[in-house]
Amino acid sequence: MRFRSALDNASGSPRPLPLAGAAPSQALGDIEPARLEDWFRTRYFDARIDVSSSGAQNYTLGRLRTMLGIETGELDTLMFRDSPSLGCEPLRAAVAARYAPGRLERVMVTHGSTEGIFLALSAILRPGDEVVVLRPVYQSLSSVATALGATLKVWELRPEDDFEPDISRLRDLVGPRTRAVLVNFPHNPTGAMPEPAAYQELLSLLESQGCYLLWDAAFGELVYDRAPLSDPGGFVDRCISFGTLSKAFGLPGLRIGWCIAPPDVLAAMVKLRDYVTISTSPLNELIATKVLERADRTLRPLREQAQRNRRVLMDWAADHSGLVFLPTPHGGVSSFPLFPDVPDMTGLCERLLEDDGVLVVPGQCFGHPNRLRIGFGGPTEELRDGLGAVTRAVTEAVVPLRRSR
Known part of the structure; x- marks a missing residue:
């Protein structure tokens, strides 16, 4: 009974009714292929120059120790x-x-943030629930x-706005039927994020609606301007x-995140975790504890x-x-340039x-085929070399097109 109440009446109010014409339930095995992971799967380990990543340069265990x-x-x-x-x-x-002072009872350690996202969504969503998601x-x-x-409603981050989040567009999407709003700021792949006033407006809106806010802060420690x-x-x-x-x-290889x-x-997530990963590694947890206790050194x-x-x-x-x-x-350390x-x-x-051993991510992985995701968290000289190769390749592609016009 505790599991059902966590899912169906977490705030003491009735769950929203399913929308008419909502997407039917389906097997998780039918989930859409992960385009980004499919791109990396056969290419990541063959690259000589990697300017594809959305993460910072990786540490070795020796340097970390x-x-x-x-x-x-x-x-x-x-x-x-x-x-x-x-x-x-x-x-x-x-x-x-570091992230939730006085709220230890709300913290769960996960296998990266990916497991946390998967377990949380599986815990709170049911067929027909209305969910607002970003695009890209x-x-x-x-x-x-x-x-x-779930039935998705899309909060579009528009190229003509440089992908800056427009809270008024979100306001038009949420309502009594909204079960959850899923966002990622700083944003992957664009690096966009709301100004402080817009952030407060977003929080006030969602608190007044009473829906869940799922907040992916994977890049929260990397902010500029x-x-x-x-x-x-x-x-x-x-x-x-x-x-x-x-x-x-x-x-990334430590595979430690948190929710x-x-x-x-969390109780509902643990019930689901019992069928998949059960727990995280004590060795990884030990290293992660040292990292977060001295986070600024890292x-x-x-x-x-x-x-x-x-x-x-x-x-x-x-x-x-x-x-x-x-x-x-x-x-963050990813960008989304237009060509x-x-x-x-x-x-x-x-x-x-x-030709060059340079790995980048095609924008098609995020629904924008005329863009690239270029990561800038790695070694500086590697970034310069990768950008030089991109310039040459684009120039070679563009010159014939311009001549034919």
Whole structure:
């Protein structure tokens, strides 16, 4: 009974009725293929120059141990037993201290933020629920909801606005039937994020509606020009937020993230987790705890590198304004430049990898075929080399087209 009440009456009010004509329930096995992961699957490990990633440069264990003072003795005495369902207490406390002060009971450790998103959506959604999602967006924030039978309403981030979020457009989408709003700021792939006043407007709107806010803050520690956005769980009671060590912390292979959510939602997520991952690794949890307890040691060099690389990226776009238009990324380490003379960049991406060993992400993975996702979190010289290869490839593609006009 506790599980049903967590799902069906978490706020003490009746669940919204399904929409007429809502998407039918379907098997999760029928979920749409993850376009980004499919692109990486056969290409990621063959690249010589990687300017595709949405994360910062990766750390080695040796460098991490030196930076954080992790002694071999701590590793040697670690017992490989199962961790608690919500994650070990020291790691949950470290997450709470940085992102959710005084709300330890709302913290769950997950396998990256991806597991948290999947479990949370599976816990709160039922067929016919109305869900607002961004477009473009990282696919987990839309396809999982669709596979669960939700009816999607799209909050479009428009290219003509440089993908800046327009809260008035969101206001037109939410209403009494809205079960959840799913957002990702700073945004992947564009780096867009709301100004502080717009952020407060968004929170006030969703708190007044009483729906769930699912807040993907994977890039929350990487912000430029604007103030960082605090965890919205301090303002919106029905908030489920996600974080990860995979992006700003340069530790994707550690596979540690977290979810901050109401306790009844966490209880429902644990019930589902019992059938899949059960818990996270105690070794990974130990390292993650050390990272978050001394977070600024890990973050500082990666932030500084991202700042330098962002300048390199923006200078490149300015120097080649006849080929490319780049909306300014205000957060994260991914950008989404437009190549107006190339209708579909996918073939060019294939040639870049084959001829130059350069990996980028075609915009088609996010529904914009005339764009690329270019990551700028890695080594600066690698970024320069990758941008040079993109310039050459686009120039070779564009010149014949212009001559034929």
